[in-house]
Amino acid sequence: MAELAPTPSQTVGPFYGYALPFPGGADIAPAGHPGAITVHGHVYDGAGAPVPDALLEFWQPAPDGSRTGAPGSLRRDPVSGAVIGRHGLDFTGFARVPTDADGHYAIRTLPPGGVPYLAVCVFARGLLHHLFTRAYLTDADDPLLTALEPRRRATLIAIAETERVHRFDVRLQDNGAHEETVFLDFP
Amino acid sequence: MTALDQSQIDTEITAARDAYAKALADGAAVRHHPSRDYAPYRSSELRHPKHALVEVRDPEAVELSGPVFGVTDVTDLDADLTRQHTGEPIGERITVTGRLLDRDGKPIRGQLVEIWQANASGRYAHQRDQHPAPLDPNFTGVGRCLTGDDGTYRFTTIKPGPYPWRNHTNAWRPAHIHFSLFGTAFTQRLVTQMYFPGDPLFPYDPILQAVTDDSARGRLVATYAHDRSSPEWSLCYRWDIVLDGPAATWIEEGRDG
Ligand SMILES: [Fe+3]
Numbered sequence: 317m318a319e320l321a322p323t324p325s326q327t328v329g330p331f332y333g334y335a336l337p338f339p340g341g342a343d344i345a346p347a348g349h350p351g352a353i354t355v356h357g358h359v360y361d362g363a364g365a366p367v368p369d370a371l372l373e374f375w376q377p378a379p380d381g382s383r384t385g386a387p388g389s390l391r392r393d394p395v396s397g398a399v400i401g402r403h404g405l406d407f408t409g410f411a412r413v414p415t416d417a418d419g420h421y422a423i424r425t426l427p428p429g430g431v432p433y434l435a436v437c438v439f440a441r442g443l444l445h446h447l448f449t450r451a452y453l454t455d456a457d458d459p460l461l462t463a464l465e466p467r468r469r470a471t472l473i474a475i476a477e478t479e480r481v482h483r484f485d486v487r488l489q490d491n492g493a494h495e496e497t498v499f500l501d502f503p
Numbered sequence: 504m505t506a507l508d509q510s511q512i513d514t515e516i517t518a519a520r521d522a523y524a525k526a527l528a529d530g531a532a533v534r535h536h537p538s539r540d541y542a543p544y545r546s547s548e549l550r551h552p553k554h555a556l557v558e559v560r561d562p563e564a565v566e567l568s569g570p571v572f573g574v575t576d577v578t579d580l581d582a583d584l585t586r587q588h589t590g591e592p593i594g595e596r597i598t599v600t601g602r603l604l605d606r607d608g609k610p611i612r613g614q615l616v617e618i619w620q621a622n623a624s625g626r627y628a629h630q631r632d633q634h635p636a637p638l639d640p641n642f643t644g645v646g647r648c649l650t651g652d653d654g655t656y657r658f659t660t661i662k663p664g665p666y667p668w669r670n671h672t673n674a675w676r677p678a679h680i681h682f683s684l685f686g687t688a689f690t691q692r693l694v695t696q697m698y699f700p701g702d703p704l705f706p707y708d709p710i711l712q713a714v715t716d717d718s719a720r721g722r723l724v725a726t727y728a729h730d731r732s733s734p735e736w737s738l739c740y741r742w743d744i745v746l747d748g749p750a751a752t753w754i755e756e757g758r759d760g
Pocket residue numbers: 329331676679681
């Protein structure tokens with residue numbers, strides 16, 4: 317069968333904020349889970365300025381390595397229809413978080429099982445086609461990391477600020493002073 | 504930033520299209536997606552990477568699976584944007600429907616489709632939209648649904664109006680509905696915009712024109728489907744969506760459901 321041509325991407329624009337983010341979208345880990353970790357950082361543009369209108373999505377295996385995910389990220393209040401989010405028992409593996417006015421985001425999750433990274437998808441006003449990257453929680457012996465030169469490789473490895481807090485910044489464009497984040501293509 | 508006029512933008516749009524046509528003639532591959540570095544869309548200037556993307560050919564990649572959604576993630580009212588308030592919204596009631604497919608033409612079942620849009624006067628229900636056109640107390644402009652077994656999605660809504668933006672002087676977006684889509688793999692993720700046939704604003708819009716391939720750009724425009732319009736009720740637009748993605752997606756036993 318002939319391959320169908322794909323529908324082109326278009327920018328998420330500036331006004332997704334009342335449509336895509338949802339309450340609890342940054343919380344993959346159940347509330348109060350003792351094993352929860354925080355992954356946070358800033359998104360910067362090519363001038364080094366924070367990007368206040370980016371939207372980040374994260375996808376990861378459960379701690380047991382399962383990649384099947386679970387529905388229920390957008391669970392509804394049956395009376396009002398309002399999104400109330402996950403019930404905390406199933407592991408959805410999915411986070412969606414907009415950057416704030418300072419270009420900052422934070423998610424709370426559980427460490428992924430079987431791989432050392434979270435998959436990340438970046439959307440923003442001004443970005444005509446989303447970008448994929450990975451937030452590695454440890455500097456691992458991994459086929460992707462191994463293939464990169466050290467300066468590039470470092471952009472994918474979150475900085476452990478404490479045992480449970482990891483900083484992962486996204487730099488959309490090389491500005492001379494800071495290395496651009498490695499972005500990925502899956503051919 | 505100095506204010507640019509439309510003629511400067513038009514010149515840049517033409518230059519980008521000519522450069523693409525020449526590259527095609529010289530044997531370059533068809534480009535289905537917009538270049539992230541597209542000068543006529545000014546906001547792209549500091550927000551596109553300069554390094555080439557790094558190819559990942561790892562069959563164990565996490566990205567070959569993806570999030571799932573189900574009946575807990577949508578309510579029946581989510582797909583009808585005209586019934587989310589106590590009164591009727593103002594504007595032209597329309598139905599927008601189509602199928603979500605992968606590149607092999609297989610339907611993508613049970614996945615989440617999200618839309619958002621301006622109201623009939625071209626205003627978003629968003630605090631930062633300061634376009635002096637009326638807000639409609641009976642229209643928010645956000646919808647969700649799950650695709651059916653044959654990949655079909657369907658929304659009832661109001662035809663959005665065109666609106667001005669500040670890319671250059673006299674910049675207007677053609678009427679459009681924003682779409683967010685998931686496939687079975689995270690690599691198939693897509694955010695895009697659907698346009699309406701015959702809109703006179705198409706040639707002036709840097710966001711639509713960023714898709715420099717004529718055929719690809721045409722795939723962003725819905726078809727008016729008279730046979731599917733509801734008599735005495737609403738006009739129908741049909742728009743199929745094909746998700747890009749790697750040839751082989753990662754499958755786990757029991758995942759398909
Ligand atoms: Fe828009």
